[in-house]
Amino acid sequence: MHPEEMFMTRATLRDVAAYAGVSHQTVSNVLNDHPSIRPTTRQRVMDAIRALDYHPNVAAKALRESRVTTLCCAFYGHSADEVADPYRNLVQSAFISEANAHGYNITTALLGGDRPGGFEGLRAAYMQRAFGGAVVVSTTLPPGRMRELAAWGLPTVLFDHEDPQGQLPSVTTDYAGGMAGLVAHLVSRGRRDLALVIPSDDFGSSAVLRREGFLAAARAHGVRSRIEAGAWSYEAGEAAFRRLWAGEDRPDAVLCGNDRMGAGALSAARALGVRVPEEVAVSGFDDFEFARYTAPSLTTIHVPHEAMARLAVRRLLSLLSGTAPPDEPPGCQLPVTLVPRESA
Amino acid sequence: MHPEEMFMTRATLRDVAAYAGVSHQTVSNVLNDHPSIRPTTRQRVMDAIRALDYHPNVAAKALRESRVTTLCCAFYGHSADEVADPYRNLVQSAFISEANAHGYNITTALLGGDRPGGFEGLRAAYMQRAFGGAVVVSTTLPPGRMRELAAWGLPTVLFDHEDPQGQLPSVTTDYAGGMAGLVAHLVSRGRRDLALVIPSDDFGSSAVLRREGFLAAARAHGVRSRIEAGAWSYEAGEAAFRRLWAGEDRPDAVLCGNDRMGAGALSAARALGVRVPEEVAVSGFDDFEFARYTAPSLTTIHVPHEAMARLAVRRLLSLLSGTAPPDEPPGCQLPVTLVPRESA
DNA sequence: CTGAAAGCGCTAACAC
DNA sequence: GTGTTAGCGCTTTCAG
Numbered sequence: 001m002h003p004e005e006m007f008m009t010r011a012t013l014r015d016v017a018a019y020a021g022v023s024h025q026t027v028s029n030v031l032n033d034h035p036s037i038r039p040t041t042r043q044r045v046m047d048a049i050r051a052l053d054y055h056p057n058v059a060a061k062a063l064r065e066s067r068v069t070t071l072c073c074a075f076y077g078h079s080a081d082e083v084a085d086p087y088r089n090l091v092q093s094a095f096i097s098e099a100n101a102h103g104y105n106i107t108t109a110l111l112g113g114d115r116p117g118g119f120e121g122l123r124a125a126y127m128q129r130a131f132g133g134a135v136v137v138s139t140t141l142p143p144g145r146m147r148e149l150a151a152w153g154l155p156t157v158l159f160d161h162e163d164p165q166g167q168l169p170s171v172t173t174d175y176a177g178g179m180a181g182l183v184a185h186l187v188s189r190g191r192r193d194l195a196l197v198i199p200s201d202d203f204g205s206s207a208v209l210r211r212e213g214f215l216a217a218a219r220a221h222g223v224r225s226r227i228e229a230g231a232w233s234y235e236a237g238e239a240a241f242r243r244l245w246a247g248e249d250r251p252d253a254v255l256c257g258n259d260r261m262g263a264g265a266l267s268a269a270r271a272l273g274v275r276v277p278e279e280v281a282v283s284g285f286d287d288f289e290f291a292r293y294t295a296p297s298l299t300t301i302h303v304p305h306e307a308m309a310r311l312a313v314r315r316l317l318s319l320l321s322g323t324a325p326p327d328e329p330p331g332c333q334l335p336v337t338l339v340p341r342e343s344a
Numbered sequence: 345m346h347p348e349e350m351f352m353t354r355a356t357l358r359d360v361a362a363y364a365g366v367s368h369q370t371v372s373n374v375l376n377d378h379p380s381i382r383p384t385t386r387q388r389v390m391d392a393i394r395a396l397d398y399h400p401n402v403a404a405k406a407l408r409e410s411r412v413t414t415l416c417c418a419f420y421g422h423s424a425d426e427v428a429d430p431y432r433n434l435v436q437s438a439f440i441s442e443a444n445a446h447g448y449n450i451t452t453a454l455l456g457g458d459r460p461g462g463f464e465g466l467r468a469a470y471m472q473r474a475f476g477g478a479v480v481v482s483t484t485l486p487p488g489r490m491r492e493l494a495a496w497g498l499p500t501v502l503f504d505h506e507d508p509q510g511q512l513p514s515v516t517t518d519y520a521g522g523m524a525g526l527v528a529h530l531v532s533r534g535r536r537d538l539a540l541v542i543p544s545d546d547f548g549s550s551a552v553l554r555r556e557g558f559l560a561a562a563r564a565h566g567v568r569s570r571i572e573a574g575a576w577s578y579e580a581g582e583a584a585f586r587r588l589w590a591g592e593d594r595p596d597a598v599l600c601g602n603d604r605m606g607a608g609a610l611s612a613a614r615a616l617g618v619r620v621p622e623e624v625a626v627s628g629f630d631d632f633e634f635a636r637y638t639a640p641s642l643t644t645i646h647v648p649h650e651a652m653a654r655l656a657v658r659r660l661l662s663l664l665s666g667t668a669p670p671d672e673p674p675g676c677q678l679p680v681t682l683v684p685r686e687s688a
Numbered sequence: 689c690t691g692a693a694a695g696c697g698c699t700a701a702c703a704c
Numbered sequence: 705g706t707g708t709t710a711g712c713g714c715t716t717t718c719a720g
Contacts, residue, residue, distance in 0.1 A: 055471035060697035
């Protein structure tokens, strides 16, 4: 049989065995690095594998071993803006390369809102053994959903938010510390009256930590602080800035909960003829690509999305293999970096 | 056996059969909508499926049917900017929902550059039957790579670029028409001296079509046109604008090959104290989110990424099922929309 | 219309 | 060290 013929229909383990003149089990042993395979046999088998362009069938492997080599990257959040969040790319890109490095594939799912087959679809795919575990990416997840994930027995790592119950492992970043660094930076530049634009009703740990970090830091520095409600979007940032500027006592720094709101605040300032940073400092949070493009460029906090993503994959893998140290705390926080630009 | 017990270890088809008091084959027939199953039997089986929370094992199905229900969404392009391209999210999001609607999952791969396991990894995953076909997303793909994909027998649909050989099916958008619309818009606003910033050495059909569409439209309108080299990035847009402005005869409109370069051009104009659009019009191409956030906001061409993505999935599916009409042309082009904003 | 048999490609358990 | 047997969960024959 000529090697080329094998390309018609993919070679199987038995084809390799026949070609190498050994039993199919020997081939399997070679592939799984079983000890005590004679080097010459091993070489013969490897040659046959190469000659026949053999690739193991993942479905057969998964069926036999009842474990799959696919991980799910699940993004929660339904708004068009959220779907388009550039940070999702970075996260997913890091997921993919980290997972691939461990021999896993990544399947991506979209959760939340009215999207058909959101959480139910995730569960169905898991029950069908389409993937072995998931990283759920979101700044906020309803507690009921977290309990569901835990109840389903779905191996899960939360990304960018924590489980208040401490059941699900999570990878987050130091939001509070980021806010503290920002406040310190602003105070050192002479700012004394700080306003933070952030949703006031968001239960997600991401919002809560930013809020509390801000308030605590302002208190520690002895400067005035206040919260202005705003819902993560560009438009919300614009509106919040206008409200703050319409008031009697205007702040000398407007901190925004994310870059998108920061861009909105800059736009409102420009429209109102307010000079940034001379009259008021403006900052964001996330360090999206467009933070470099605004006028003036946006001072912000860089979130280490790539490192977080790689860590999340590793934590998920150790969860799946059961090698997670039992004393490991569920939460895990990576540091952020202040990125001073023109706006503050 | 109590239903709850089944949750420990997932229920199989035989469990369902035992619970419903039929043979396992009958359950399979019910699931596959085989004709001539008695309604009462069918109902009993459905009840058992629900009671046991049965979900078919995709690996077993794939093994038996030798076809998988996973499609690969492969992004080509290595630069950090490309990875962060917001349009990738939209494309992927549409892929996922369209594929899910047809009962398929999506796995995502990153190709290109020095990324370990790029094209070789894609082929390996395909050979392992990790997915059945792929959509390759990129504005440009080396012809050699296209020939590889075709040679491997990998069912492929190209997204956002065409196969010059016409072998691989593709879904693109009307780049030339978009440029023509933009030129018409600018001419109607009194512009007579147009410069297009775009790579001059990019062989990708996306760049070629934008370039040629621009030149043809300018010729048709009888206005002056020129090409200024620039390599898709923000910084390239900035530099190109500065070069154009440093010259003797400045254009009255600077068209940029994408929004990122448009944002760079706006920044350069601002830095040079050039008023946009009074002194010069600036435009982009793509309609990224940040085109709304620049100052002034960026006039651009909206590319129907979502519709293209859905179409690409459907074309891939018909390719896989062999139901593609044989006379269907390989290329397929969707229309673009002009989005006039402040900058032009 | 329903049941029994065979096998997709692979690996874990035993013989040899 | 190597080969044989059995079976993961499913669907496609083919008998009843």
